[in-house]
Amino acid sequence: MSGLEPDRAPERASQRTRVVPLTGAGVLGGAVVAVVLAALGLVLSRVDLVLLALPLAVSAAWAWASRPPGGTGGPTTGLRVRASPDPEARVVRYGVGVDVDGPPGSAGTDAVHVRVSVLGTTPHDLVVTPAQAADLAGRAPILHSGPQLLLRLQHRLLGQDAAWFTAPARELDVEQVVTPRAVPVASLALPQRLQGLTGNHQSARPGDGGDFRDVHPFAPGDRLRRIDWRATARRARLADELFVRRTSALADATVVLVLDTRDDVGENVEDWTGHTADGQGVTSLDLAREAAASLATAYAASGDRVGVQDLASQARVVQPGGGARHRDRVVRAVTLSRPSGSRFARLRPPVVPPGALVYVFSTFLDDEAPRMATLWRAGGHRVVAVDVLPAPRTGGLQPHERVAFRLVALEREERMSALQASGVELLRWQEAPATVERAVALRTLARAGRGPR
Known part of the structure; x- marks a missing residue:
């Protein structure tokens, strides 16, 4: 579900901070x-109590004297971070690197406390020496996937025996x-x-590059090398009558x-009240990005033209095109998609090229995306509704929340049934355990539209 940007460049970040020493508890x-x-x-009048207090007082005085000064004379630290996401292992x-510069004449820093936090996980604390x-x-x-916070780091310095420390x-x-x-x-x-004039798919019109179509009488514009002399010898009734072999033209989609x-909704139904899904587990936009990037890469490899539209923004549009650079542009637009929380209703669907195949990636939890898909289907386009809702988990729901979820699920099923009744085809995109079912569904969609066009 995760990978690197097209430039494969690791993220680098750094900061320089002047810390303020504080006396330890x-x-x-x-x-x-x-x-x-x-x-x-x-x-x-007990000397033993005074003698017992003496080492404590000396220790406190020594710790206070060895405490580095604050302000401009205090210690400074430099924090350097280099992060490289691994697409296969799904880790970053x-x-x-923490560089510590102590003031002259001070006792120095005995340890560095580093805290590494990742969204949805428990912070990891490290206490190491300055050299480490x-x-x-x-x-x-x-x-x-998409724009996200990879790491959040915070550090502070600890003096000898924790006599002093700095604020984080x-x-x-x-x-x-x-x-x-x-x-x-x-598939x-x-x-x-x-609609295209070149490509890798068989079209219904005659042309070059495709399979055998038929034998037809010679007409102006036919090439001489396409004359079929055997068919001419069998079929010609006149001396000047010729027959040519015609093939189907290749076209792109x-x-x-x-x-x-x-x-953006996640697996946990308890978090569906917000517009974003934080924490562990796959989300609907994760599945949508994966599905859109996979289909865009596959269609671009087949020589087809691919474009991107966003129902939440009229500015996020990439017109259909072909080639490797355009494929990277499409994948980049898909990668940068993020939940907007916008609930405005469009008066008409976004304009798509005539005869285009339209994929709609949505959870279909409301009527907007199904309405757009139905309008495109009524306009003569072939429309595939890609369901990217993760498998819901309802373990922590209260009884009234379970009832509400069942009502939402029933309404969603009615929308999906209405889509199928209007001629929209359905495809469910799930995580890795459902790859076999997804491959079968894709093959079924490919066979449903097989034949010259």
């Missing part, structure tokens, strides 16, 4: 105990756009009518990928 506690013991010794490998902090390495899971430095966020994984697609559906980015 142990030093303050020792000083308070020393004062109390000394006061009791004076009041009770990162390297962290200069070169740390680790890895964290990649939760989703400001957080450093490492953000990157993680492209979805493009899975192989062996591709085609539009009802091919026009495919438009329509993303419904108005919301």
